[in-house]
Every structure is written in C-alpha cells, then in structure tokens.
Amino acid sequence: MKEMYDLIVVGGGPGGAIAAKNAAELGLDVLLIEKRQEVGDPVRCAEGVSKICLSDHIEPDPRWICADLTGSRIYSPDGTMVEMSEEMSGGEVGYVLERKVFDRALVDQCARAGAEVRVKTRATGLIMEKGVVCGIYAMHLGEEYEIHSKIVIGADGMESKVGRWAGIDTSLKPADMETCVQYLVTDIDIDPQFCDFYLGNEIAPAGYLWVFPKGENMANIGVGILGSKSGDHRAIDYLDKFMRDVYPEGRIIEMVYGGVPVSGPIEKTVSDGLILVGDAARQSDPITGGGIINAMEAGKIAAEVAADAIKKGDYTTDTLNEYETLWRSTIGKEIEYSLVVKETFIKSTDKDLNHLAQSLSNVNFYSLSLKDLLYALFKANKKLLWDLRGLFRDVVNNNFEFKYKKNQFD
Amino acid sequence: MSIKINRYKCGYCGACVGVCPGGALELVETWVEVNDCCTSCGLCAKICPVGAIEVNK
Structure with a gap:
C-alpha cells in the first residue's frame, strides 16, 4: 500500500468494484479495500438480477450464473x-447468481484494469482537512495506516460508516x-x-x-x-x-x-472529496430490494465524475455534484417510482392483495405488454391504487422510460 | 456497553449497524463491536433478523 492515491474505494462489492475498475481504466491511480478476507463472502443477497444493464459491466459467464x-x-x-x-x-x-464467484470476478476485473486491491483491510475513519475528505485511516492485520487520496468513494454497503464520518446521516429507521x-x-x-x-x-x-x-x-x-x-x-x-x-x-x-x-434516496450522496455508491447511498430498489445493478450503474458514474474532477484538480462538492445529478436522473428516477409503489404496498391488507391478484386472473399475459398489464391493473383497482395514479399515467404515456427497468430482486 | 450480542446466533449481516442512530455499532469482519455511544435505544435488537441482540435497559 502506498501513502497516496488518486482514488480510494472503500468496499469490494459490485458498486465498489465497478467504480474502481472504471476509474483505473480512465487512468486513475486507484486503491480498493475490502474488509473481509474473501471478496463476496459471506453472502447477504438473494442473488437475483435482471439481465438488462448487467452485460454493460461484465460479460455473462456460466461460472457465476446458477439459473437463467x-x-x-x-x-x-x-x-x-x-x-x-x-x-x-x-x-x-434475469439470472440467479453465485455471488461468491460473481463478486470475485468483478474484483478480478478491477485488479486486471490496474487498481490495487487490498483485502482484510478496513476503513476506520476519514482523514479530513477543513471539512474536506482527503484519505482514510485503515486497518490491515491489526496495523493502522494513513492513506491519502484526492477522492474517496464509500461503497461500504448497508452498514456504511464512510458517509456518517463525513457528516452525511445515512442511518436508517x-x-x-x-x-x-x-x-x-x-x-x-x-x-x-x-x-x-x-x-x-x-x-x-x-x-x-x-x-x-x-x-x-x-x-x-x-x-x-x-x-x-x-x-x-x-x-x-x-x-x-x-x-x-x-x-x-x-x-x-x-x-x-x-x-x-428500502428508504429510497437519501438527501445527499457527495461531500467535499467524497462520493457514496450503492447500498451505502441507499440506492437499492425500495420495492424489490434489488441493489446490484443500481450499485454498478452508480459506481460507473462515480468513476467518471471522479476522473473528470481529478483532471480539473477540483474535488469540491460543486464538482462532485455532477454524480448526484447523473444518478438521480437515471437510476434515481426508478427508485423514486418504486418508493411510491412501496408506500402503497406496505399499507395493503391481505384482502387488497388478493383483490389485485384476482383482477389479473382473467388477463392473458402472453399477449400483453407490461404497459397494457399496468393499465389493466389500474383500471380494475382504481381505488386501491389511487396513490399510484401518477406513476400509471407516466407509464401509459411512455414518460417512464424502461431503459433502467431491471426487474431485479437481489 | 449496554447491549449484549449473542455471537453464536449473530450472522454478522450488519442490519443492526444500519439502524443504529448514534453510530455506536460497527461490523468488523465477522463480528459486531459496540462503543460508548450506545444509548440502549433497542433499535438493533428490534431489527435483528434472528434475535441475536439483547438490550439491558
């Protein structure tokens, strides 16, 4: 481990690995740390993922696909x-993955792209100078290290501490x-x-x-x-x-x-010298719980924004806000939609759920598009789904692009 | 420290860390550590999927 990098990525899950890989490919000097001694283990995932967008990040490989x-x-x-x-x-x-193999393949990709990888290495704090993040304190095999960087990406998962250390409240109710x-x-x-x-x-x-x-x-x-x-x-x-x-x-x-x-987007995911990605940024889908694709998409955006910022020599919130804008206008939109659906779903009684399902029992799905299905669902259940009318209207009017439709549920 | 984590039950998933309002918990490799900021609020015990945490009020 050196004392200085362009970029330190905390966390070797899909979000962190994709961020590190893309940053390395864009010419940055990158360190990826993973606190566990093995990438991808222990698994905390149902391992379902949609095919859409997956191959943008890694070539599908039978070694980590358990079911098609x-x-x-x-x-x-x-x-x-x-x-x-x-x-x-x-x-x-979609696929059902073998995360232990999949996550390792992603980190393998990022190591081959030129990023330095350290496992069994945990971030214990952020190096801050006048409120600006400029590195991390890390522990590896019981030794403490101070590692400086121009930008830190926190991809440290659901139990994220990196955001909190920088003053972003990521705690969940x-x-x-x-x-x-x-x-x-x-x-x-x-x-x-x-x-x-x-x-x-x-x-x-x-x-x-x-x-x-x-x-x-x-x-x-x-x-x-x-x-x-x-x-x-x-x-x-x-x-x-x-x-x-x-x-x-x-x-x-x-x-x-x-x-x-399943909180939906948090208020901010960047601060001076810091970007949060994936579950650490609460980017998992509030209705399916899926997080892999969103984390990878966000990781890629974060790497690109970080590379631009480093080229400009400006790592302030103003510059890094580009990340905020980009993810919120893509994956963020879908997360917002899912949040609205979730709010209705969690209020549903068993009777409501039965009613919704029964209203679809006579529909021939094989001849319908998803749009037609949603339209039929809403028409038959206007009262139950009233809170979702805006969403249905957007879908039927094609305002909601399914570019980021993932149907994922990991 | 005023919570007790049964490490034989704990699956070190970190759900407790995510809901801890004071940031008193930390998921180190395969165990959870508690620091002095713990206020015994009990959210960790509530969220734990397997009931591995006990709060001493």
Whole structure:
C-alpha cells in the first residue's frame, strides 16, 4: 500500500468494484479495500438480477450464473397466482447468481484494469482537512495506516460508516429497512426457470418471501419483513414456518442474513472529496430490494465524475455534484417510482392483495405488454391504487422510460 | 456497553449497524463491536433478523 492515491474505494462489492475498475481504466491511480478476507463472502443477497444493464459491466459467464430465468410468479395471500413470462416483460427476465464467484470476478476485473486491491483491510475513519475528505485511516492485520487520496468513494454497503464520518446521516429507521433471512435449500422440487414471490401479512409482513432457483432441485428461499414489523416474530420465524408448511423435505445447506435499505434516496450522496455508491447511498430498489445493478450503474458514474474532477484538480462538492445529478436522473428516477409503489404496498391488507391478484386472473399475459398489464391493473383497482395514479399515467404515456427497468430482486 | 450480542446466533449481516442512530455499532469482519455511544435505544435488537441482540435497559 502506498501513502497516496488518486482514488480510494472503500468496499469490494459490485458498486465498489465497478467504480474502481472504471476509474483505473480512465487512468486513475486507484486503491480498493475490502474488509473481509474473501471478496463476496459471506453472502447477504438473494442473488437475483435482471439481465438488462448487467452485460454493460461484465460479460455473462456460466461460472457465476446458477439459473437463467424465463418468468416469475407472484402468489397473493389466498394463493391466487399471477404469472409473468419472458414474453410479457418484453425480453429477458434475469439470472440467479453465485455471488461468491460473481463478486470475485468483478474484483478480478478491477485488479486486471490496474487498481490495487487490498483485502482484510478496513476503513476506520476519514482523514479530513477543513471539512474536506482527503484519505482514510485503515486497518490491515491489526496495523493502522494513513492513506491519502484526492477522492474517496464509500461503497461500504448497508452498514456504511464512510458517509456518517463525513457528516452525511445515512442511518436508517427500522421502517426503512427490510430485515431478511434466507436458506439455501437443496433436494426440493422446484421449477429451475421460475422465481416465485409470496405476499401476505401472515407470510412476510410488508415484505415478501422468495424462492429463487439455483439450479436443479436447489433454491434460495428467503423472507424479508419491514423492520418496523420485526419484534416478537422475526424474519427467521416467518421463514421457518414457511419451510415447515411448504418444503418440509428441504435440506438447508447455507444460512444467509441481511438488511436491505428500502428508504429510497437519501438527501445527499457527495461531500467535499467524497462520493457514496450503492447500498451505502441507499440506492437499492425500495420495492424489490434489488441493489446490484443500481450499485454498478452508480459506481460507473462515480468513476467518471471522479476522473473528470481529478483532471480539473477540483474535488469540491460543486464538482462532485455532477454524480448526484447523473444518478438521480437515471437510476434515481426508478427508485423514486418504486418508493411510491412501496408506500402503497406496505399499507395493503391481505384482502387488497388478493383483490389485485384476482383482477389479473382473467388477463392473458402472453399477449400483453407490461404497459397494457399496468393499465389493466389500474383500471380494475382504481381505488386501491389511487396513490399510484401518477406513476400509471407516466407509464401509459411512455414518460417512464424502461431503459433502467431491471426487474431485479437481489 | 449496554447491549449484549449473542455471537453464536449473530450472522454478522450488519442490519443492526444500519439502524443504529448514534453510530455506536460497527461490523468488523465477522463480528459486531459496540462503543460508548450506545444509548440502549433497542433499535438493533428490534431489527435483528434472528434475535441475536439483547438490550439491558
């Protein structure tokens, strides 16, 4: 480790790795640190990701693709099933990843692009001069280091400290986080090309339960509930009940815990000398909880803005605000839409959810576009979905571009 | 420190760190550390997906 870099990236997840890779490719002298001794482990993810945008960042590779999805099914509390196929979503649905391999492949890419990578290295604070971030304090194998840089990118995940150290309040209320438990279950009968979502206040209050195939007879089965609903009954209790009821024969070969920010965008994601990316910037999708693609898109934007700033020799908030503008006008828009949907969703009773699902039971999905589907849904449920009328109007009028549509749910 | 983390239950996911209003918690590699800023507010215990945290009020 040197004492000075152009850019230090804190965190070796998808957001950090893509930021570091792009910055290195743009000629910056980059250090990426990861606090764990292994990149990508332990996993805190349901591993579903849409194909759209993924290949902008990394060439799809069978080594980290466990399942290629052709559709998804949503089950309302009374069991009414709504199926959405590949044909309907207008193309490809998504993959279920092997994050341990995927994350390592991303960091491998960034190391090969010229970034220096240090694992088992944790940021313990920011070096600040007159309110300007100009490096980090780090710990590696028990030794403390002072490492200077022109810009720091905080991609330190849901448990981010980097933003807080710079005075950006990133703390989440329990109602702004889904608290989740997932088992990797084997020896079960599942459809290896479909992901299933189960809704209902008995199953997953203000959240959902998912079954994502990881190949033949194996799936990530998990549940996320809104933090404000957690207490006497926790995520693990809901999952154990579902396992007893639906997959009593399943064998659990891995346990995964995690928290997913569903707060929507925080007020600011830059300060002098600092940019926040991914879960650290609360850029995960409030309705699906998906964060991989958003983090990678944001990481790329952050790298480009950082490279420009360094070329200009100006690392102030004014210059870095370009990042803020760019991500908010792209991925940020979709996050805002999802936030509106989430607010309606978490207020829905089981009766509401059943009603919504039943209104779609006579619709032939294979012949409809997503736009037609949303239109039909709104028409049949105007009262329930009234708060979402602006969103539906935008979709039907084509104001909402699906360029960033990801349909992801990691 | 006024919370107790059962490290045999904890899956070091960091959900508790994300909701800690005072920044008293930190997810170090595979364990959670608590500093003196802890006010025993209990949000960490509420959010924990597996119930690994106890608060002593």
